[in-house]
Amino acid sequence: MRFSKLRLNGFKSFVDPTDLIIADGLTGVVGPNGCGKSNLLEALRWVMGETRARAMRGGGMEDVIFAGTTSRSARNFAEVSLQIDNSDRLAPSGFNDSDQLEIVRRITRDVGSAYKSNGKDVRARDVQMLFADASTGAHSPALVRQGQISELINAKPKARRRILEEAAGISGLYQRRHEAELK
Ligand code: ATP
Numbered sequence: 013m014r015f016s017k018l019r020l021n022g023f024k025s026f027v028d029p030t031d032l033i034i035a036d037g038l039t040g041v042v043g044p045n046g047c048g049k050s051n052l053l054e055a056l057r058w059v060m061g062e063t064r065a066r067a068m069r070g071g072g073m074e075d076v077i078f079a080g081t082t083s084r085s086a087r088n089f090a091e092v093s094l095q096i097d098n099s100d101r102l103a104p105s106g107f108n109d110s111d112q113l114e115i116v117r118r119i120t121r122d123v124g125s126a127y128k129s130n131g132k133d134v135r136a137r138d139v140q141m142l143f144a145d146a147s148t149g150a151h152s153p154a155l156v157r158q159g160q161i162s163e164l165i166n167a168k169p170k171a172r173r174r175i176l177e178e179a180a181g182i183s184g185l186y187q188r189r190h191e192a193e194l195k
């Protein structure tokens with residue numbers, strides 16, 4: 013599985029539809045302070061099923077919706093789409109019926125979030141498990157937030173262990189075991 017494109021629409025400062033092409037190799041994003049670099053990474057985390065508003069630097073999840081400026085009015089929804097090249101067919105069952113996957117998350121004011129996979133409605137949990145299995149995901153150690161390195165250094169042993177487990181790719185198993193125990 014390889015991410016190939018991220019599309020933002022009404023997400024934070026990206027009021028107009030914006031595509032970020034993720035080519036082979038290294039992709040760099042440069043720009044002045046406040047231009048939206050961190051918002052791009054947050055969009056990636058969000059479309060993979062992030063549920064913590066605080067991780068999006070907001071008070072509530074609807075804070076990811078474009079809030080308006082003096083010249084443009086606020087939006088009613090935000091949408092992020094992630095295009096994935098699945099030609100290696102490594103996506104888990106339920107997602108593995110095509111070479112191209114498009115995961116879309118949309119949040120509408122007073123309604124909440126909805127997810128689609130190649131146009132079909134899916135549950136938040138399905139999307140979270142898709143990425144948990146691929147050891148990417150909203151909590152992936154591959155996504156390093158601003159200030160996260162100092163958090164890691166100051167973390168208590170238990171919290172640090174969680175981070176190592178994410179890195180080892182076994183956190184999806186924990187989630188499954190937890191669900192099995194609830195049944
Ligand atoms: P730095 O180099 O300082 O880390 P950055 O490029 O990472 O900056 P971001 O933090 O991604 O910048 O973007 C911050 C900008 O996004 C601010 O101008 C802020 O007003 C804007 N922003 C955040 N949320 C929203 C929203 N809901 N609606 C409109 N604009 C928003």
Ligand code: MG
Pocket residue numbers: 049050051158
């Ligand atoms: Mg930043």
